Amino acid sequence: MKNAWWVGSSVGVLVAVGAVIGGGVWVNQTGFGLDHPAPMTVEMPAALFSPAINSDTTQDAASSPDFEALTAQLTEQAADPRLGTFVGVARDVESGEIVWEQNQGTAVRPASATKILTAAVALYELGREDTITTQVLEGEQPGTVVIKAAGDVTLSEEMLDDLAAQLEGQNIDTVLIDTSIWPDEGFASTWDPIDVDAGYIADVEPSMIEAGRIGGSEGDLPRSHTPALDVAQALADRIGAETTGTTEITTDSTVLASVESDTLDQRLARMMEDSDNVMAEGIAKEVAASKGLPTDSASTATMTLDILEGKGFDLSDVSIVDNSGLSFDNLITPRLLDDILTRAATETELRSLLTSLPIAHGTGTLEDRYEGMTGAGWVRAKTGTLTDTSALAGVVTSESGRVFTFAFVSNDSAILPAREALDEMASMLRDF
Template sequence: MKNGVWIASAVGALAVVVGVAGVGINAQLNSLNHPPAFEVAAPEEIFQPVVATAEADFTALNQQLTQAAADPRLGRFVGQVRDTATGEVIWSQNPDTPVRPASATKILTAAAALYELGWDDTIHTDVVVGQTPGTAVIRAAGDVTLSTDQLDDLAAQLTGQDIDTVLVDTSIWSEETFAPGWDPIDIDAGYIAPLEPVMIEGGRIGGSHGDLPRTHTPALDVAKALAERIGATDTGKGTAPADALVLATTESENLEQRLRRMMEESDNVMAEAIGRETAQHRGAPTDTGSSAQLTMDILKEHDFDLTGVSIVDNSGLSFDNLITPSLLDDILHAAATDETLRPLLNTLPIAGGNGTLVDRYDDLSGAGWVRAKTGTLTATSALAGTVTSDRVYTFAFVSNGSDILQARAAMDEMASVLREF
């Protein structure tokens, strides 16, 4: 069994046994200092790694999947399924046809970020001394998930400083804050916010999770929140001097943790922020179109076939994105067999367990065994991830021109066929 296949299997099994979602497993044995007479019995294993033979007859499974794919609820349907142990594509339907993928686009964004930044990448947001006495400047660095606890900590670090003005410097990113083709109504609907390189909980108003209305002034909101905490009276945008003294700093979660939240909640703001972070790290333009192009460029550098693929954002919010199911499946297969992309598997929602799949798979065998990224736009549904049975499969299903709820149900049933085989 190749590296990564065991990891995917173990996480799926653990989700069923103990109900823990999205948790990677890293076992380390540390030396203990204790009296020689003290002994600890070895714990009973909760699960066994999947062992699959190299040879298998997938004829019956192919037939079942072909029958499921003919379901009229799926509209214009394309897909691909692969066995991770052998790399064999065991079923496909128009796998090289570019289709509208919705939020399945985030699989590309995550893979490019892992290649460029690494799973342990973090973002440091500094508060520095401004050019004018009594002024502090937040040097925005791309962290769009600042919490109220982090703001409290920054304020505590500024205790004793004579500050009457808090500014925020957003110059690290492009001045373009809203991509062409996006609908401004989606800000108030909770799906996106103006893209500025520092926000409180993705710019949400009234909470930290879910599709809550988003602010129209995310960076200024951070400056105002910090000013309130330290008793400063004035806020605004400004420039942080290059060699300014750092007064306070805070660090984001690592990239794997941020990708998990992005995937579980299908958070468009986080996806676009991670795309821009990747571009900034490469020294490339950070506007939406350029950062999306860089995502494709990085995947090409790692020998993925992007024939017919075109994306104009990193979140999948645009109706102009076109991705083939073969590319989605190729990335997932690479994640199951390659250490660099392996963290991507731990970010995927678990069927019936968490995130965008928490309310799905109620009566299906795939509950707890399917891990997948969803995608939803008007007349568009996508599902791409892994299924653990006696083998581990990767799959990518995309339905265009269909009723969303009906297509979801049909794809959930189709993924469950893999679990039952």
């Protein structure tokens, strides 16, 4: 029964998101010097039900609710022409019962739903508290410092300010950067170079400012073509150094300054919220480097599948060539996506994968969706969008208190109509 506390508390987490939309109004109307009482506190609710899937016990069929009407609804929705070529699956987490499926074992183009695989592997291999330390080392020549890139692709302006402050008072005229921790290519052959200026990807290097964005810290802003050199230049500008470049440190050097990244939990939440391709690829490379494996995108994709296979997931017909879902060559089954989400609802190691997912009509890539739908505030899901491709995979608490995981993928369809149909389908699970 070791998983009972998480399954129960996962319901509490999901129920709580229903207050996000209304709660935003309260936040905006308070906190400006007005006198108000201390915030209310409540005790954590007791677990609402037992472990979702327990191979050591047999579920009592009589205790399982009747999903017949829900199955019929989902089947009818799956035939909606807006969904084009459509595959999917929905599961009741408590019983483990598949309440609906349509070709769940068929591998299709998943777009950014691929990031569910990447997040799972990172949590398994690195752990939720993993952080990355970026150091500035003393160079071999007087007046030279070297940034030892360690895999943090989201260095902030504040972190660079911190490094500069730690170097204050030193006579530094040259800032170099060592990117040797990821020696392999950072731009996959299956990506389109035009997507760099479009804001979707960059050459993924082990030190980047806000995932290479130019002019901001979030959204699909144009990305840099020289992200690691940008880090060296940004530090040089702050400390008055005139020369920048690259190098590789081969001997131990004195650490002059350092900064630490957010935890993996925090980075995954940001990756999922923005559906950030650079972060997804960077996190996969971090895993590969920690295991001494090649860090090019094709190799990290192979690593991801190997790790998932080792965890017992069914990878039949699944093939990926990157970890972000930007490539059109990725093929993933709804079954695999849903299996990972169900594990996240029943395993401690993966539990933060669920809380990293955007909230319908509340946050991230779902913020502007679910207008007027019952799933608003209750559905948490990873989106996926490419030409003629729309995906939605996540979790939702129904009105009756059941927790459902689901994975819906539409190929050969117009994006906006398909999105609306997917959101309607997830709302049907909420209505149960």
